Amino acid sequence: xxxxxxxxxxxxLQVLDFFLSSPKEWKHGYDISQSTGLLSGTLYPVLMxxxxxxxxxxxxETPEGGRPPRHLYRFTAEGLRYARELRAERxxxxxxxxxxxxxxx
Amino acid sequence: xxTGRKLASALLKxxxxxxxxxxxxWAEAMLGELDFVESDWAALRWAVGGSTALLRHSASxxxxxxxxxxxxxxGEPTSSRKKALGAVLGVGLAGAILALGVCGLWRHxxxxxxxxxxxxxxxxxxxxxxxxxxxxxxxxxxxxxxVAVGILLAAVALTVHVAIHTQASHESHLTGPxxxx
Numbered sequence: 010x011x012x013x014x015x016x017x018x019x020x021x022l023q024v025l026d027f028f029l030s031s032p033k034e035w036k037h038g039y040d041i042s043q044s045t046g047l048l049s050g051t052l053y054p055v056l057m058x059x060x061x062x063x064x065x066x067x068x069x070e071t072p073e074g075g076r077p078p079r080h081l082y083r084f085t086a087e088g089l090r091y092a093r094e095l096r097a098e099r100x101x102x103x104x105x106x107x108x109x110x111x112x113x114x
Numbered sequence: 115x116x117t118g119r120k121l122a123s124a125l126l127k128x129x130x131x132x133x134x135x136x137x138x139x140w141a142e143a144m145l146g147e148l149d150f151v152e153s154d155w156a157a158l159r160w161a162v163g164g165s166t167a168l169l170r171h172s173a174s175x176x177x178x179x180x181x182x183x184x185x186x187x188x189g190e191p192t193s194s195r196k197k198a199l200g201a202v203l204g205v206g207l208a209g210a211i212l213a214l215g216v217c218g219l220w221r222h223x224x225x226x227x228x229x230x231x232x233x234x235x236x237x238x239x240x241x242x243x244x245x246x247x248x249x250x251x252x253x254x255x256x257x258x259x260x261v262a263v264g265i266l267l268a269a270v271a272l273t274v275h276v277a278i279h280t281q282a283s284h285e286s287h288l289t290g291p292x293x294x295x
Contacts, residue, residue, distance in 0.1 A: 016257070037147065038143055038144065038147045039147040039150050039151060039160075048160075049144060049159075049160045049161075049163035049164040049167065050166045051163070053143075053163075053164060053167040053168075053171075054171065056140075057140060057167075057171055076146075076149050077142075077146045077149065078142075078146055079143075080139075080140075080142070080143030080147075
């Protein structure tokens with residue numbers, strides 16, 4: 010399978026981290042925006058790219074009281090693996106940086 | 115429902131109507147969230163950001179479909195084709211900025227400066243444009259390298275063009291007008 014190529018912008022990493030915090034739970038767009046502090050114009054392009062690359066699965070939820078249906082998002086197995094690998098890679102590079110440039114106390 | 119929320123809803127519904135088939139589901143998703151946004155002002159911001167994202171998404175989908183059709187039966191554009199298109203885009207972008215700069219310059223030049231200063235003013239504007247090209251290319255180098263290369267190519271072409279023009283005009287000044295009579 011073709012590996013998912015996702016631009017690793019700080020905003021994308023923020024969204025990936027947010028989904029990693031509870032990977033099994035379905036999330037609403039507005040809740041993601043509130044938790045990450047990303048505005049809709051930044052958040053949705055990230056979600057679109059993640060869904061197009063098969064990292065996110067989506068479904069619709071019909072709320073009570075005649076409100077319009079809401080879109081929900083969750084990691085796919087591929088998305089979860091990708092996010093975990095990326096996190097491991099990032100923490101590895103942070104550790105390497107810390108070793109190469111130790112802070113003076 | 116407040117005015118801001120009504121406006122937000124109208125904006126997203128308009129974006130939904132004009133969205134491509136692939137973007138429609140995302141437009142509905144943004145519209146569905148609107149009822150859960152707390153204030154009218156936040157709803158309006160949500161709608162403005164969302165509509166912009168939808169327009170960009172729709173435009174990029176339509177663009178890539180057009181590109182696939184234009185590139186013929188081979189379908190998907192290859193990496194080298196994408197790079198070439200990026201460079202062409204960069205040249206086009208630089209050309210558009212140059213056209214705007216020159217138009218703006220001429221509008222002011224004719225009114226404000228005597229003819230003796232026109233050449234210097236043109237060179238000053240072109241120098242400013244070159245700086246803008248350079249800054250743009252540096253900013254785009256990491257994520258949009260082909261576009262940055264296109265901008266740099268345009269900058270080099272413009273420099274060469276100006277150098278040739280300046281030299282020619284300098285030579286005609288030195289030889290004097292009698293030579294051409």
